[in-house]
Amino acid sequence: xxxxxxxxxxxxxxxxxELISFYxxxxxxxxxxxxxxxxxxxxxxxxxxxxxxxxxxxxxxxMALFFIPxxxxxxxxxxxxxxxxxxxxxxxxxxxxxxxTVVGLIMKKRS
Amino acid sequence: xxxxxxxxxxxxxxxxxxxILSKKLQKRYKSPLLNPILITVSVVILFLLFTDxxxxxxxxxxxxxxxxLAPSVVALGYALYSFLEEIKADFRKIVLSMLAGSxxxxxxxxxxxxxxxxxxxxxxxxxxxxVTMPIAIEVSKEMGGIPxxxxxxxxxxxxxxxxxxxxxxxxxxxxxxxxxxxSLGATSHALGAASISERGxxxxxxxxxxxxxxxxxxxxxxxxxIKFLLLLLY
Numbered sequence: 001x002x003x004x005x006x007x008x009x010x011x012x013x014x015x016x017x018e019l020i021s022f023y024x025x026x027x028x029x030x031x032x033x034x035x036x037x038x039x040x041x042x043x044x045x046x047x048x049x050x051x052x053x054x055x056x057x058x059x060x061x062x063m064a065l066f067f068i069p070x071x072x073x074x075x076x077x078x079x080x081x082x083x084x085x086x087x088x089x090x091x092x093x094x095x096x097x098x099x100x101t102v103v104g105l106i107m108k109k110r111s
Numbered sequence: 112x113x114x115x116x117x118x119x120x121x122x123x124x125x126x127x128x129x130x131i132l133s134k135k136l137q138k139r140y141k142s143p144l145l146n147p148i149l150i151t152v153s154v155v156i157l158f159l160l161f162t163d164x165x166x167x168x169x170x171x172x173x174x175x176x177x178x179x180l181a182p183s184v185v186a187l188g189y190a191l192y193s194f195l196e197e198i199k200a201d202f203r204k205i206v207l208s209m210l211a212g213s214x215x216x217x218x219x220x221x222x223x224x225x226x227x228x229x230x231x232x233x234x235x236x237x238x239x240x241x242v243t244m245p246i247a248i249e250v251s252k253e254m255g256g257i258p259x260x261x262x263x264x265x266x267x268x269x270x271x272x273x274x275x276x277x278x279x280x281x282x283x284x285x286x287x288x289x290x291x292x293x294s295l296g297a298t299s300h301a302l303g304a305a306s307i308s309e310r311g312x313x314x315x316x317x318x319x320x321x322x323x324x325x326x327x328x329x330x331x332x333x334x335x336x337i338k339f340l341l342l343l344l345y
Binding site: 070 | 126127130147148151152155156159160166169170173174176177179180181182183184185186187188189190191192195204205207208209211212215216219220221223224226227228229230232233237240241243244245246248249250252253257258259260262263264266267268271272276279280283284285287289290291293294295297298299301321327330331334
């Protein structure tokens with residue numbers, strides 16, 4: 001029963017996020033709005049940690065599994081990858097190095 | 112037999128079993144190259160090709176798995192909340208570095224891909240590449256990218272950061288737990304955070320924080336940045 005209640009809280013926040021996304025036309029998906037709602041609700045004690053803990057841990061620990069179906073969709077994009085592998089690889093390496101440099105140096109400089 | 116092979120039961124079972132086995136494999140050999148997602152996705156694709164099953168069938172059959180993606184994004188709010196005190200203590204610096212890192216990530220990957228002749232949809236799919244997977248998928252979907260392509264990019268960035276990140280950071284003189292954790296988490300999400308866990312719990316905690324914050328900042332800003340860049344370029 002506890003788990004069902006916790007699942008209902010997560011699905012409820014997701015649904016609320018979807019409704020907000022639909023009516024406000026924000027370019028944010030319902031689940032991301034739901035995430036922000038959860039932070040606010042926990043901070044203002046509208047939802048207690050113990051009301052979400054078990055299911056939150058379950059979802060966070062198994063996150064990798066949930067995007068496998070999306071990853072398998074890669075099989076439909078073989079042509080994009082084989083045609084554009086060069087710009088893709090360069091862009092990923094350049095960008096990863098830049099992000100590490102920017103975050104690392106800002107944190108280091110001011111600490 | 113054909114009906115059984117192309118059923119939710121078989122596809123879900125296959126996905127779960129391969130995923131569990133590949134997790135065990137990674138635990139045993141501790142190589143970041145043995146990424147469970149990478150392995151499971153490859154094995155499932157081979158299985159689908161071998162049994163002549165379309166992705167549309169597999170996607171429909173495994174909705175019971177992918178359904179939980181969105182609730183797990185909501186659950187990131189719980190992880191973020193548990194870091195709230197640490198964020199408050201160092202608020203300005205952390206926010207500044209995450210804003211700069213997120214914008215750098217989106218703009219640099221987008222522009223570099225554009226300069227080297229990538230197509231528009233590839234550029235959009237690349238934009239959220241540094242972010243934790245569920246958020247990246249949501250951003251990609253929202254902006255008209257290809258979510259499954261984004262998934263591949265997210266894994267590539269994660270594996271790259273996990274293998275070369277620490278070496279590069281010490282090369283530019285970044286060695287303290289806060290800076291290393293935040294920059295690797297912001298660059299390579301969970302894989303980056305996991306790669307520094309042996310250096311101490313504070314390293315991976317800040318890795319998790321970097322992942323969560325970069326995820327939130329990117330989720331909020333990426334759609335506007337992408338829209339602006341598209342207007343500028345096309």
